Amino acid sequence: MNASVAMPARALVVDDNAMNRDVLSRRLQRSGHAVESVEDGHRALERLKAQSFDLILLDVMMPGIDGYEVLARLKDDPGLRHIPVIMISALGETDSVVKCLALGADDYLTKPFNPLILQARVDACLLKKRVHDGEMRQLQSMERELEIGRAIQAGFLPDALPQLPGWDIAVRFRPARQVAGDFYDLFPIHGNGGVFMVVADVCDKGVGAALYMALFRSLIRATASQAYPQGTAHADILLAAAALTNDYIARVHGRASMFATAFMGLLDPATGSLSYINAGHDAPLVAGAGGGVRQRLGATGP
Numbered sequence: 001m002n003a004s005v006a007m008p009a010r011a012l013v014v015d016d017n018a019m020n021r022d023v024l025s026r027r028l029q030r031s032g033h034a035v036e037s038v039e040d041g042h043r044a045l046e047r048l049k050a051q052s053f054d055l056i057l058l059d060v061m062m063p064g065i066d067g068y069e070v071l072a073r074l075k076d077d078p079g080l081r082h083i084p085v086i087m088i089s090a091l092g093e094t095d096s097v098v099k100c101l102a103l104g105a106d107d108y109l110t111k112p113f114n115p116l117i118l119q120a121r122v123d124a125c126l127l128k129k130r131v132h133d134g135e136m137r138q139l140q141s142m143e144r145e146l147e148i149g150r151a152i153q154a155g156f157l158p159d160a161l162p163q164l165p166g167w168d169i170a171v172r173f174r175p176a177r178q179v180a181g182d183f184y185d186l187f188p189i190h191g192n193g194g195v196f197m198v199v200a201d202v203c204d205k206g207v208g209a210a211l212y213m214a215l216f217r218s219l220i221r222a223t224a225s226q227a228y229p230q231g232t233a234h235a236d237i238l239l240a241a242a243a244l245t246n247d248y249i250a251r252v253h254g255r256a257s258m259f260a261t262a263f264m265g266l267l268d269p270a271t272g273s274l275s276y277i278n279a280g281h282d283a284p285l286v287a288g289a290g291g292g293v294r295q296r297l298g299a300t301g302p
Helices: 018-030 041-050 067-076 094-103 115-154 206-224 234-256
Strands: 010-014 034-038 055-059 085-089 107-110 182-189 194-202 260-268 273-279 285-287 293-296
Touching: 010 018, 010 041, 018 034, 018 055, 018 115, 034 041, 041 055, 041 067, 055 067, 055 115, 067 085, 067 094, 085 115, 094 107, 107 115, 115 206, 182 206, 194 206, 194 234, 206 234, 206 260, 234 260, 234 273
Parallel strands: 010 034, 010 055, 055 085, 085 107
Antiparallel strands: 182 194, 194 260, 260 273, 285 293
16 A cells, blocks of 8 residues: 555645646645645635645745745744645755755755655655654643643642631642642641641652652641540640651652651640641741741751
């Protein structure tokens, strides 16, 4: 089977000479391609905006907008620049070839052209186009998956922040990519009166960090939300959450060498006291009433 017949495409022939358009169209149709033809650059640009094409065969010398200008406009248009262009002209000068290639043409043929060479170059351009299209489909599929991941990850963050009389609590979360290893959480410790807070950062970026973010966040919340006896010290709750999470990660996922830095605190809204563990995380700032930094809550352990 002819290679062209095995991968039919939609081609646009642009030439001001009716005979040339007819010859090129018939050659491409014999190879199984659907072909449209127009006689000048203006109509070519109009058709390209109205219809999708896989290949353009473009004459260099045309009245009005010549092939150079059409080619330049195509390559400046993000929606059209991916379409391969074969320039066709009676000119055989090296300068014309160089100019077309510099403007982004994929190949160049001179008239009268050899049918076998035409077919070979058309097939090569279409193969390049199909590889590009396949890569774009794969990229779009990955972007859809990442968007799904972003939406799922957003569900791990609290829908609403605790409302405490006399306290204002606000957060801002802006991941560097669609998914991230950073996370925060705030929730009340029932029967204790305290509010647990955590800000953490899993090592690395992207999907792997996001998966471990979900694991770290779930472990910390689950262990901190256990039914502790009334009156359990805030420090003991913090230590239990840190130790149980750390031990599980080290025991079950140690070979992955993934880790998170985390600041975990338990606030007593009634007294304003804050017990905390800073496991290698950036030191939070404690600001005074006037806005100046009073202290930094540095690391308490690795």
